[in-house]
Amino acid sequence: MNILSRWSSVALTVAAVVVIAILTTVLPGFRLSLGTQLFAYIIICLSANLLFGYADEIVLAQAAIVGFGSYGFAVAVNAGAPLVMAALVAIALSSVGSVLLAFPALRLQGLFLAIITLAFQFAFSGIAEGWRAVTGGLNGIAVNSLFTAPVPGMEAERFWFLVAGILAVLLVLALRRLVRGPFGRGLAALRDAPEAAAALGMRALHWKLVTFALAGGISGIGAVLLVGRTAYVSPGSYTVQQSMLITVAIIVGGVASITGSVLAAIIVVGLPELLFALGASAELTPVIIALTIVVCLRFLPRGIVSLPGLVGRRLRRARAKEASS
Amino acid sequence: MTELRIQDLHVGYGGDDIVNGVSLTIAGGEVLVVLGHNAAGKSTLMKGVAGLATCTSGSVQIDEVVLDRLPTPGRVRAGLGYVPADRALFNGLTVREHLVIGAYTLGRREGRARVAAVEQRFGGVLGRLRNTSIQGLSGGQKQLVAIGRALVASPRVLLLDEPTIGLSPAVVTEVMATIDELRAEGLALLVVEQNVATALRHADRAVVLTHGRITLEGDAAKLLADDSIGAHLVADGDRVEATRNDDEAEGEPR
Numbered sequence: 001m002n003i004l005s006r007w008s009s010v011a012l013t014v015a016a017v018v019v020i021a022i023l024t025t026v027l028p029g030f031r032l033s034l035g036t037q038l039f040a041y042i043i044i045c046l047s048a049n050l051l052f053g054y055a056d057e058i059v060l061a062q063a064a065i066v067g068f069g070s071y072g073f074a075v076a077v078n079a080g081a082p083l084v085m086a087a088l089v090a091i092a093l094s095s096v097g098s099v100l101l102a103f104p105a106l107r108l109q110g111l112f113l114a115i116i117t118l119a120f121q122f123a124f125s126g127i128a129e130g131w132r133a134v135t136g137g138l139n140g141i142a143v144n145s146l147f148t149a150p151v152p153g154m155e156a157e158r159f160w161f162l163v164a165g166i167l168a169v170l171l172v173l174a175l176r177r178l179v180r181g182p183f184g185r186g187l188a189a190l191r192d193a194p195e196a197a198a199a200l201g202m203r204a205l206h207w208k209l210v211t212f213a214l215a216g217g218i219s220g221i222g223a224v225l226l227v228g229r230t231a232y233v234s235p236g237s238y239t240v241q242q243s244m245l246i247t248v249a250i251i252v253g254g255v256a257s258i259t260g261s262v263l264a265a266i267i268v269v270g271l272p273e274l275l276f277a278l279g280a281s282a283e284l285t286p287v288i289i290a291l292t293i294v295v296c297l298r299f300l301p302r303g304i305v306s307l308p309g310l311v312g313r314r315l316r317r318a319r320a321k322e323a324s325s
Numbered sequence: 326m327t328e329l330r331i332q333d334l335h336v337g338y339g340g341d342d343i344v345n346g347v348s349l350t351i352a353g354g355e356v357l358v359v360l361g362h363n364a365a366g367k368s369t370l371m372k373g374v375a376g377l378a379t380c381t382s383g384s385v386q387i388d389e390v391v392l393d394r395l396p397t398p399g400r401v402r403a404g405l406g407y408v409p410a411d412r413a414l415f416n417g418l419t420v421r422e423h424l425v426i427g428a429y430t431l432g433r434r435e436g437r438a439r440v441a442a443v444e445q446r447f448g449g450v451l452g453r454l455r456n457t458s459i460q461g462l463s464g465g466q467k468q469l470v471a472i473g474r475a476l477v478a479s480p481r482v483l484l485l486d487e488p489t490i491g492l493s494p495a496v497v498t499e500v501m502a503t504i505d506e507l508r509a510e511g512l513a514l515l516v517v518e519q520n521v522a523t524a525l526r527h528a529d530r531a532v533v534l535t536h537g538r539i540t541l542e543g544d545a546a547k548l549l550a551d552d553s554i555g556a557h558l559v560a561d562g563d564r565v566e567a568t569r570n571d572d573e574a575e576g577e578p579r
Contacts, residue, residue: 182425185415185418185422185425185426186426186429188415188416188417188418189415189418189426192413192414192415192416192417193409193413193414193415195372195377195409195413196407196409196413196414196415196471196474197415197426198376198377198397199375199376199377199397199401199407199409199475200397200401200426200427200429200430200474200475200478201397201398201401201402201429201430201478202397202398202426202429203396203397203398
């Protein structure tokens with residue numbers, strides 16, 4: 001990275017943090033809550049894109065990976081753990097949940113892995129609904145202490161918005177750096193030519209374990225923010241539909257792209273809001289998802305993130321045609 | 326003097342063995358070419374030696390180091406390099422990034438020095454192309470990247486699986502010249518090749534593999550002069566003639 005882009009990156013980060021800080025003070029409660037949800041899903045979509053886009057692992061259990069962290073956080077906070085400690089428990093649990101999927105990923109790829117991860121997602125939902133003593137079953141777990149912010153004089157929703165915003169900005173920058181550096185090159189090597197990468201001394205097991213653990217840990221951060229926002233966790237937020245929505249949103253936003261992950265989060269949070277605003281039934285969501293993916297794969301196979309480049313190329317071609325005629 | 330020793334090697338993919346008891350010895354500064362028709366087990370033999378396919382029995386050694394139980398990083402450190410058949414480059418990465426990944430088993434400082442050294446090889450072509458994405462390279466340049474990537478870790482034994490496949494005759498000449506150069510530097514080279522006449526012309530010794538077994542073995546120059554090799558290549562009888570005709574076109578402009 002040259003000095004100019006480093007400085008512009010620092011300036012952008014500072015500007016983003018300042019904007020988030022200002023929004024924290026001026027936005028009304030409902031907007032703050034929506035903003036926190038958006039930031040949490042930016043983080044979750046970064047994690048999902050790390051697996052799906054950069055490592056080429058079709059994981060359809062992203063909601064379950066987040067769910068591990070959310071339940072862990074809720075149980076730890078209710079048990080009296082300090083927030084930071086409870087957050088570490090959430091990160092660790094999501095990471096472990098994700099690593100469990102690294103083992104089938106060693107032997108299976110593509111649709112076969114997708115099916116295994118789907119089974120994992122169903123198993124998670126079953127446990128979340130059935131293990132009432134720990135998860136509260138369908139009623140979920142209320143975390144009443146989260147209605148009070150740990151910062152005196154600050155409302156909880158403002159606190160979580162600020163924390164979520166700063167974490168989302170930092171993780172966008174960190175992931176951007178990570179995928180452009182040696183780690184990203186290693187993932188590209190293992191994705192494009194695994195045998196050649198192995199022959200150069202790269203061990204697929206180590207790489208998969210690290211990638212799944214890292215993606216899980218990042219999801220765990222998103223999990224903490226989701227629970228912090230609502231002070232509540234229930235199986236309905238971590239369903240197979242949610243996993244599908246995250247995956248589709250990444251395909252539509254842009255696979256193997258940080259900007260695509262941010263766009264994916266906007267879709268995950270914005271689509272239900274849009275349907276609600278239009279007065280459409282929530283049951284229409286799967287239909288909208290199916291239509292969106294078909295339209296996107298037909299017209300924008302590289303996702304919305306490729307739209308500016310596509311328009312630019314078309315414009316250049318049109319100008320060249322005009323000039324030649 | 327470096328020596329690769331393969332003894333009674335059996336290699337398979339979970340079912341029946343595809344390589345059935347191959348024994349070979351290659352010294353440093355020597356090129357041994359493995360010939361055979363399709364599905365004879367040539368690439369499986371290479372993968373077995375490289376640690377990418379399961380060796381059910383037998384042994385592979387570089388000098389005194391037994392590779393049998395070593396995972397691939399250990400084999401690379403023992404001096405083994407492997408260039409896959411389809412070149413297996415990494416989409417979207419630059420030439421430089423390929424070489425950096427080639428230094429995976431080395432320390433940072435040593436890796437940098439080795440990448441710089443490999444960039445100077447082959448007339449400095451990899452250095453000039455360092456920031457070029459591999460999608461923008463010709464077939465010959467891609468092959469040089471694949472060979473360069475394997476050379477970064479300073480192998481003493483290099484396995485080359487069909488290094489001339491899909492290349493024009495002029496580029497085949499360049500690749501074979503590179504193989505000659507590596508032999509002159511003292512590397513032991515095990516080369517799988519379909520281009521029989523060209524391979525025999527550049528090799529010291531050759532073996533013919535049929536159904537995973539060595540059915541013919543000898544001095545490359547003698548085998549080149551002996552038309553009976555066609556009978557051992559069975560399905561390749563026509564290909565011997567075809568590749569000889571191809572070779573006549575060598576040196577023509579691309």
